[in-house]
Amino acid sequence: MDYLVIGATAFVASGLTLFSGFGLGTVLLPAFALFFPAPLAVAATGAVHLVNSLFKAALLGADADWRMVARFGLPAVPAAIAGAWLLAGLEATRPLFTWTAFGRDFGPAPAGLAIGLFMIVFAALELQPWFQKLAVPAKYAPLGGIASGFLGGLAGQQGALRSMFLLKSGMLPAQFVATGALIAAIIDLSRMPTYAARFSSDIIGEARDEIGLIATGVACALAGALGGARLVRKVTIGSLRAIVAAMMILIGAAIAAGVIGG
Numbered sequence: 001m002d003y004l005v006i007g008a009t010a011f012v013a014s015g016l017t018l019f020s021g022f023g024l025g026t027v028l029l030p031a032f033a034l035f036f037p038a039p040l041a042v043a044a045t046g047a048v049h050l051v052n053s054l055f056k057a058a059l060l061g062a063d064a065d066w067r068m069v070a071r072f073g074l075p076a077v078p079a080a081i082a083g084a085w086l087l088a089g090l091e092a093t094r095p096l097f098t099w100t101a102f103g104r105d106f107g108p109a110p111a112g113l114a115i116g117l118f119m120i121v122f123a124a125l126e127l128q129p130w131f132q133k134l135a136v137p138a139k140y141a142p143l144g145g146i147a148s149g150f151l152g153g154l155a156g157q158q159g160a161l162r163s164m165f166l167l168k169s170g171m172l173p174a175q176f177v178a179t180g181a182l183i184a185a186i187i188d189l190s191r192m193p194t195y196a197a198r199f200s201s202d203i204i205g206e207a208r209d210e211i212g213l214i215a216t217g218v219a220c221a222l223a224g225a226l227g228g229a230r231l232v233r234k235v236t237i238g239s240l241r242a243i244v245a246a247m248m249i250l251i252g253a254a255i256a257a258g259v260i261g262g
Contacts, residue, residue, distance in 0.1 A: 002035045006213055007220040014052055014224030024221065025049045025156045026122065029115075030251035035213070038112040038255055039087055040206055042156040043195040048217040049156070050188035053181045055222055060178035068169055068179050071141040072162070073186040076149030080190035083153025087111055088198030095258060108258035116256025118155040123248035125160070138169045145183075153191040158184065 006028075013027035025045050032041035057064070095107030108116065125131040136144060144165030152158030162180055171179060196204070 002213055003216050005031055005034065006217045010048055010217040010220040011224035011227075014221035015227050024052055025152075025159060026126075026248065028217065028221075029119065029156050030247055032217075033115075033251055033255055036206070036210070038109070038115045039090075039195075039199060042087060042115060043192070043199070044210075044214050044217065045156045046152075046188050046192055046195070047214055048221050050185060050192060051218045052221040052225060053185040053188060055225055056181035057178060057185055059225075060174055061182065062178070063172070063174040064178035064182050065169065065171055065175050068138070068141060068166070068171075069182045069186075072145040072148075072165060073183045074145070075142040076145035076152070076158075076183065076187050077190045079146040079149030080153040080158075080187045081194050083150040083155075084191040084194035085153070085198060087114075087154050088195065090114060098258075106258040108256055112255050112258060115155045116252040116254070118151070118157055119248045119252030119255065122157050122160055123245040123252065126245045126248075127242065131160075134164050136165050136168060138165070141165055141169075148183075149187050149190065152184075152187040153194065158187050 009028055009031040013024045029041055029045045032044045090111035095109055098105050098107035148158045148161040162183055
């Protein structure tokens with residue numbers, strides 16, 4: 001069941017992301033959180049996101065705006081490392097509080113609470129028309145890189161802020177996709193080694209045990225990117241946005257409460 005959920009989610013999300021700009025990490029994180037502790041869910045999503053971004057960059061890299069990649073991506077590197085470092089530090093602590101239901105005790109660790117709240121906030125924003133249209137002048141790209149990198153490292157949610165800052169750059173669609181993919185890969189390449197170095201041995205051991213599930217997510221994401229053109233024509237982005245936002249709110253609330261992903 002876990003392979004089916006992760007594989008199907010990665011395939012569909014990747015196909016839509018290639019053309020719509022909808023975030024693969026945003027959709028895939030709740031799926032991984034059903035089976036992994038919250039910090040590992042962020043790292044596993046990051047691994048899939050990294051390979052998918054590199055694949056998209058290889059397909060469209062010639063169209064990238066390298067000046068924007070440098071202005072946005074380079075400041076994102078230390079910020080992504082800082083966010084990942086903070087996440088690993090939160091992972092090592094005990095639950096903030098506990099509560100009981102149906103004879104079981106639940107309680108979120110700080111990392112789970114932070115990730116769950118970020119998911120709820122981003123999902124709520126994603127439903128707002130003003131947020132979907134929001135764009136920031138390109139001159140603030142370095143600040144966008146810092147903010148996007150930090151949130152990418154801490155909660156795996158870098159796409160929304162990145163798109164906000166790239167919208168005003170005047171790029172053609174292919175340039176937008178290629179530039180975003182390269183920036184996403186830079187952030188992922190910065191945060192993944194930090195996760196590996198900072199996570200506890202228990203988290204690292206679970207990642208090794210579940211490498212097949214993570215690899216399934218990678219393979220299905222690549223297949224989804226290749227088949228995205230056909231898939232996206234059959235799906236209404238508005239309805240998908242609402243469904244995924246509702247899923248993120250529910251899963252985010254469950255993570256923040258310590259019900260799952262703990």
